[in-house]
Amino acid sequence: MVRDTNNGNNFIAKIDENLTNTELLTGRYAFSQSYQIFPFGSPGGYGTGSRLPQFAQTSPTRVQVVSVSLLSSLSPSKINEVRFGYSRYRTSFSSLDADFDPSSVGLNFGTGKLGLPEFDFTNIENLGATGFSVPRGRTSQTFQILDNFTWLKGRHTFKFGGEFRRAAISNFNDNLERGIFEFTAGVGLSTDPVVDALANFYTGGSQDTTDCCTSVSVDTGNTQRTTYNNGFSFFAQDDYRMSSKFTLNYGLRWEYFGPLSEKNNLLSNLGQDGNLAMVGTDGLNGLYKRDLHDFGPRLGFAWQVAKNTVVRAGYGIYYDYVPQDILIANFTTSAGVATNPIGPKAILPLNFDPTAFNGTNPTADAPIMNGIAAAPYSIFVTPQNFHSPYTQNWNFNVQQKLVEKASFEARYVGSKGTHLVRLTDLNEPNANSVSPNPNYGAMDELTPSSSSSYNALQAIGRVQNVHGISGFAAYAWSKSIDDASDGIDFVPGAAFPQDPGNLPAERGPSLFDTRDRFTAAINYELPSSGSRPRLGSGWELNSIVTIQSGRPIPIANSTDTSGRFYFNQRPNVVPGVNPILPNWTPSTGYLNPLAFIQPAYGTFGDLGRDSIFGPGYANVDFSITKNTRLTERLNLQLRVEFFNIFNHPNFALPANTIIPGYIDNGTPGHPDVVPNPAAYVNGNITQPLLPMGLITQTPDVAQTNPGLGGGGPRVIQLAAKFTF
Numbered sequence: 001m002v003r004d005t006n007n008g009n010n011f012i013a014k015i016d017e018n019l020t021n022t023e024l025l026t027g028r029y030a031f032s033q034s035y036q037i038f039p040f041g042s043p044g045g046y047g048t049g050s051r052l053p054q055f056a057q058t059s060p061t062r063v064q065v066v067s068v069s070l071l072s073s074l075s076p077s078k079i080n081e082v083r084f085g086y087s088r089y090r091t092s093f094s095s096l097d098a099d100f101d102p103s104s105v106g107l108n109f110g111t112g113k114l115g116l117p118e119f120d121f122t123n124i125e126n127l128g129a130t131g132f133s134v135p136r137g138r139t140s141q142t143f144q145i146l147d148n149f150t151w152l153k154g155r156h157t158f159k160f161g162g163e164f165r166r167a168a169i170s171n172f173n174d175n176l177e178r179g180i181f182e183f184t185a186g187v188g189l190s191t192d193p194v195v196d197a198l199a200n201f202y203t204g205g206s207q208d209t210t211d212c213c214t215s216v217s218v219d220t221g222n223t224q225r226t227t228y229n230n231g232f233s234f235f236a237q238d239d240y241r242m243s244s245k246f247t248l249n250y251g252l253r254w255e256y257f258g259p260l261s262e263k264n265n266l267l268s269n270l271g272q273d274g275n276l277a278m279v280g281t282d283g284l285n286g287l288y289k290r291d292l293h294d295f296g297p298r299l300g301f302a303w304q305v306a307k308n309t310v311v312r313a314g315y316g317i318y319y320d321y322v323p324q325d326i327l328i329a330n331f332t333t334s335a336g337v338a339t340n341p342i343g344p345k346a347i348l349p350l351n352f353d354p355t356a357f358n359g360t361n362p363t364a365d366a367p368i369m370n371g372i373a374a375a376p377y378s379i380f381v382t383p384q385n386f387h388s389p390y391t392q393n394w395n396f397n398v399q400q401k402l403v404e405k406a407s408f409e410a411r412y413v414g415s416k417g418t419h420l421v422r423l424t425d426l427n428e429p430n431a432n433s434v435s436p437n438p439n440y441g442a443m444d445e446l447t448p449s450s451s452s453s454y455n456a457l458q459a460i461g462r463v464q465n466v467h468g469i470s471g472f473a474a475y476a477w478s479k480s481i482d483d484a485s486d487g488i489d490f491v492p493g494a495a496f497p498q499d500p501g502n503l504p505a506e507r508g509p510s511l512f513d514t515r516d517r518f519t520a521a522i523n524y525e526l527p528s529s530g531s532r533p534r535l536g537s538g539w540e541l542n543s544i545v546t547i548q549s550g551r552p553i554p555i556a557n558s559t560d561t562s563g564r565f566y567f568n569q570r571p572n573v574v575p576g577v578n579p580i581l582p583n584w585t586p587s588t589g590y591l592n593p594l595a596f597i598q599p600a601y602g603t604f605g606d607l608g609r610d611s612i613f614g615p616g617y618a619n620v621d622f623s624i625t626k627n628t629r630l631t632e633r634l635n636l637q638l639r640v641e642f643f644n645i646f647n648h649p650n651f652a653l654p655a656n657t658i659i660p661g662y663i664d665n666g667t668p669g670h671p672d673v674v675p676n677p678a679a680y681v682n683g684n685i686t687q688p689l690l691p692m693g694l695i696t697q698t699p700d701v702a703q704t705n706p707g708l709g710g711g712g713p714r715v716i717q718l719a720a721k722f723t724f
């Protein structure tokens with residue numbers, strides 16, 4: 001059992017000073033420090049790490065934020081605001097076994113790194129913390145200065161402004177430097193998949209003659225880097241009150257997001273000749289070309305069509321930056337453009353010696369990783385024409401006042417994302433593991449080639465102090481579709497495709513797609529009792545209700561028979577069979593193995609990306625509040641809060657790595673579908689099926705926020721607050 005820890009201390013200081021009758025100086029300082037221990041793994045799956053308590057992740061974090069603003073009234077119609085902001089964010093990710101020295105138990109991995117490597121198996125728990133980007137750490141600093149000018153002129157409210165931003169990150173990311181050792185079933189040493197995987201492990205993969213079930217990835221090198229980028233923006237807008245019932249809003253914003261740079265010029269990308277080169281050589285004047293065309297228009301209106309009816313609509317284009325972490329700390333073999341196998345601080349893969357692993361090497365204590373591996377190496381690149389991601393957002397809503405203190409609002413909300421980032425492989429091998437470019441292994445590319453769409457109908461009802469009751473209730477019916485939901489492949493299909501040669505097949509529901517969501521928040525102020533005003537007044541009852549449908553499960557096969565070894569292969573679907581068990585429980589599993597087929601070797605599955613949804617969510621929070629005025633200036637508030645008051649069980653998404661109940665032993669175009677022994681107990685098709693889609697976490701644990709995040713068991717909290 002992991003003893004989850006989430007300790008934090010927070011401090012906020014504020015100051016407001018009227019320098020003159022027309023100048024207000026405001027200052028803010030916020031400090032936060034926390035320490036977390038949380039499980040981070042799954043029951044199987046490449047690179048996912050272990051859920052065992054000794055491999056839980058640790059994350060100390062410290063955040064400091066400073067902001068200063070000067071608001072000046074230049075005249076009755078002109079206002080100017082200058083604002084400065086600075087933040088410093090320091091965090092790291094490690095594991096509880098970070099001080100464990102493998103050599104203390106006779107294991108010479110040859111890496112010089114502490115902590116157990118990650119070992120992945122079939123149908124049993126992985127060992128070790130995830131090998132992807134653990135340990136890693138960073139100190140991020142951001143600087144921001146902006147100026148906003150407002151001018152009231154007749155029916156117009158003009159606003160103009162500009163902003164400068166700078167982000168600098170000093171970081172290390174020892175991706176794969178502890179290593180990932182995968183030994184799965186399929187070698188044929190036993191019909192029992194667990195025994196087969198363990199036999200493959202004990203023999204160090206030496207019996208895996210087809211390289212189907214053994215993968216070892218270990219890197220070495222100094223990953224300390226200091227990266228930075230700058231940005232500018234300017235805007236102009238006008239709120240034009242055309243009449244007392246109609247206001248038109250229009251404006252234009254220009255954004256510039258500078259390409260990533262590194263203090264010691266340690267970034268690399270593909271040069272003019274198509275080979276990897278350091279920035280500053282081979283025609284690379286920067287990591288990629290600057291994008292100076294990010295103009296975002298905005299248009300909207302508000303129209304009072306009747307006494308109690310208001311119609312609003314709006315449209316805008318909004319540009320976004322590419323976070324540094326997906327450029328320098330991605331979950332790929334070469335973690336980013338700062339740690340490619342080139343330059344004065346190259347990160348290079350090590351060579352695996354199976355004889356040292358299985359003990360047959362004649363040299364005692366021979367290192368398991370023996371010297372730098374031979375090329376070709378995997379690399380991480382971006383296109384030179386790296387367009388800024390942007391979304392087009394639009395909405396239309398009608399607000400109707402029902403009675404004096406109640407209203408209803410209906411909305412349509414839509415958006416379209418363009419040039420969204422995703423991962424792909426420019427050097428995808430064929431089923432025989434032959435790549436187009438023999439000079440490199442995987443050529444992982446972060447590219448702005450994805451798109452998305454979102455459409456929703458929303459309804460909101462509000463009441464304000466009706467017999468002491470205030471609150472709202474809202475329902476949203478929506479659908480979100482994209483080709484990739486992130487720039488890091490933290491789960492299969494989030495960023496990296498099943499088949500880089502068939503990106504249209506990745507179009508499907510977004511990982512965060514929630515089709516139905518109902519929320520309500522109610523506050524009831526109880527009537528006061530006249531006999532004892534201090535005790536009988538100030539009582540309030542509060543409740544928040546949340547009900548929503550489930551989100552997609554990013555399903556992938558435990559064994560990749562595509563021949564590409566991306567570990568994102570999806571299964572084929574058995575027509576007419578429900579993929580969700582009708583009477584599922586967390587222990588029996590959520591998914592039906594007999595609804596899936598392991599694809600034939602060299603092929604990909606036809607299950608749509610994110611096409612199967614997990615369990616829904618329902619939660620009721622409740623609180624009782626007592627406000628008491630102690631003196632003229634001192635007030636006391638007492639609260640008792642019940643999170644998930646009915647202790648309703650909510651479940652995180654099921655385990656997404658599955659073993660299909662059937663396997664296609666045929667060839668492309670000539671199927672031969674038979675029961676899959678690996679999906680049965682002891683590898684025997686006369687035995688029961690193994691459970692698939694086990695649910696082992698509640699949502700709060702899955703969010704690495706146990707007890708405090710939504711979806712956990714009932715939590716009761718007492719609080720007292722003094723205001724003066």
